[in-house]
Amino acid sequence: MEVKELLKTKIKDALNKLGVDLDINQIDIENSKDPTHGDYASNVALKNARLVKKPPVELAKMIEKEIDMDGIDKIEIAGPGFINFYMAKGSITGVIKKIFERGDDFGRGEKKNCKVNVEFVSANPTGDLHVGHARGAAIGDSISRILEFDGYDVTREYYINDAGNQIDHLAESILERLKEALGMPFDLPADGYHGEDVRLVALAIKDELGDRLPECLKEEGFIEELKLKGMELELEKIRIDLKTYGIVFDVFSSEKAMRANGAVEKEIEYLSDHIYVDDGAKYLRTTDFLDDKDRVIVKRDGSYTYFLPDIVYHVNKLSRGFDKLIDVLGADHHGYINRMKSALMMHGYSSDALEIELIQMVRMMRDGEEFKLSKRTGNGYTLRELCEDVGVDAARYFFVMRAASGHLDFDLDLAVKQSSDNPVYYAQYAHARLCAVLEKAEDISLDVSCSHLSEQSELDLVKQLSLFPDAVKSASKERAPYKITNYIHDVAEKVHSFYTECRVIDRDNIEVTSSRLALCQATKIVLKNALHLVGVSAPEHM
């Protein structure tokens, strides 16, 4: 049993003896942040003093008197009524053995039997992914990894808006670029895509068509062909960039497919009780639910707003058996939340069947100043370039290390720096250092019971390792990958301190050495597990 659970049970039993029956989930055990407050602390006495009609300190003392002290060195009542527990060394180091037993699964949550669909990136296939997508991608994938690790069944999904006019603009842009490539007069549409990337796509199409190109340009249906071809090529680039970035989607859904077979018309039919017509347009009465304004779903000219197929899409996702949908979206979509939830409620789903994680803007900083364009190409700064410039590990770590709800300043200079200033290297270096030591002492066996650990820095590290399952739970519950990077940083810090203070390999003292080696190995496992959750590698050598 974990130490915290053990303490909870002990407290519950003690309370029982005092004639107080308290649910075990009502008992909080905190990890003391201050070593003078022991290893663990509880505020049960403060919270429940009224049950015994005595001051908190009195209740704390009563609990202290009744509690089973097995595994506990000392108890102190402090402040207004906190109970501080000082654990016996064996209770603390027990976690090492557990880490060895569970290995890659240490920290993994129990199976939840809950299917979650995480939709993220979903960028229009009309050009390269940029740094805004990169943050959403890093966070979306980390959330997926964390939920998976915590015991959920996760599907990563990408929604392709291939039915809107963005694709028309793409095709028109390619068409003009093709004319350009043939030396013909050309005119890029004002709302088209003027970037270098689209020009290259056009050149690829030109190569493919070869001599047929001039003929094709005259054909009526050629623009349709360009839509398909252009999108396919753009999507392929996106797939490759994401893969390099460590992200693979399980499902790509297409808006076009969503609209097929009269699905949208059926949806209108289904929602008819919530629809009214005003000034020739059809409105959905979302204000009956959570929205502050009714929304147009069919325009006066009979075409649909993007909202309608989006409803079809979300209903489709839920109909595929997911218990929860998570959309990772840019912060400018916040108006969208209640609108979509309302629509789903019309289908009888609860308002929390859909959860939307809003990602704030990224500002790229170089030399202390914001920049938007690439130095090399003069175009927008893309995910691909970012990976080339700072590496995948640094990019992903930086994007998730702050809460998604806050703006992020991405310090490019810091990200390329190979020193402790750079949190990624700080963490990876800790891992590599441990590997180096373990490699050097391969012939010495490990003492998994860690019976010869006594230094403060050793015990601090052990305690830090024992916090990993908590960190996972909290990151999962709050969809907050940054909790993992914070955790990683804390582990790395403790590793470096331990390493400086305690020489691991001492061939004249094999007992201590094997305990320390076991600690190193356990730490290595935990660090690797944690880094994996944010999609960052754990290198053995750097």
Add this chain to the structure above:
RNA sequence: GCGCCCUUAAUUCAACUGGAUAGAAUGCCAGACUUCGAAUCUGGAAGUUGAGGGUUCGAGUCCUUCAGGGCGCGCCA
């Protein structure tokens, strides 16, 4: 004007969801390599948590009123 988010050290951010003396990193100052990787470590200075009021044993956290910033408020996606 209405709605949502934000405001914590010089800077970028934490704070276990209401807990003890508000913590890290960067930057600044002072130290530590004959030894497992100095890509490291150990100290130090730095705060009226934007301002006021309220709720209670206890508030950065909850309520409220202000001030400042961002985003949204399309028959755009």
